Amino acid sequence: MTLLAGRVALITGASGGIGRGIALRFAQEGAAVALHCRTGEAAARALAREIGERAVVLPGADLTVEDDCRNVVTQAAEWGGGRLDALVNSAGVQPVQPLPQMTAADWRAVVDTNLTSVFACTQAAAEAMREHGGTITHIASVEAGSPAPGHAHYSAAKAAVVMHARAAAQEYGAFGIRVNTVSPGLIDREGLAEAWPEGVRRWRQAVAVRRLGRPEDVGDACVFLASPLASWITGHDLVVDGGVSARPTW
Template structure:
């Protein structure tokens, strides 16, 4: 990589003009917010869902309202063959990927002493194995084609601060954080940047009704005094995918309203 890379104009720093970007787990919540925000920045969005691909339609429609191309793909990305099939489909329909947001994940509740081993394994399959497989497959393709690539993984502040009944989830997100650093170390010489975003508690419909005491504790603990939104996470991903982050790799960016300066759980 050349050492004399010039900085783009400020007005272009966060533009992803027609760059194909894959967002996994994009059928709702954080993933949908990321997909639509990237479309607003000009990206060609490839939105992924594991199952129920029809749930991607509202996300694709919202992306296209920003005047960009948007495509849907689906499949279990913890399966090596499916990953290759999905990437082949993207190559045919959208072109060579320039960015990936590994957002798909599971977050079940289970006490450690009664956790089912199959449930533990499935959390690691989706939260860690799929991240590895997509990163590996995309990196091979980017290196072979000489194409710059930015990968953003979605972990959680629970990768550093665990919550009760989340030992499998917290461990999986800690693994994603370390995998990000290791991948950045190995892939940087090939022009591939790998970073991780660690969200805190992100609002969703019904959250306050489902967990009123937890939401109240969060409001007390967070210096910025509110829950996060999908757009808060999306903007962090946009930054890390963009040329504004061109010399940033192996970074772990907390998006948590400052709550980890306190003790939220």
């Protein structure tokens, strides 16, 4: 399948589990992928070797810094021969901190990484896409609408990410730029069941399809939104949670 043949895509946070899954699916669908990472360079380079010549690693950019966001977008576009067709804002952090003990510095660290980076990368990418159009997809979360204890900063940031995409869809639509979000549920990763057995057990009981999500599930959603199949979809939040949000709460 080549839904994204000839496209150039930048995936932020590509060394993490979800970012890696997105990058692999984009490459499998024919895209050339620029893999941003801040600290996981070894993992990103291993991923690039797996993909082959249609991948490049762009390490080191701190996406809480506006200039770094602009620089990584510029690097991706230059590597892509002067164009950038797709951006997936996947980089993020998810610490657990009780709200009563949370400091303003704790709050800012999560908001800047999960939200401010999305604003700055999107603004830079939209400038690069202005002449030929493109797609921008933010990775939000089901916690944007259903916050978990200890995740006040994370949930607030992800809710804002969803609203940013809706606002950006309006303002960039005239340039042929579509902006959407994907909101995953619980995505499996190595060691998760051992680190959080009770949470995994509760999720499996609640989710309609009786399994945790996989990185490629999120990747599939991102591929769809970046492809011609979604040419009339913008400002939309695509929930990818195995049906857990359809569960009755009473």
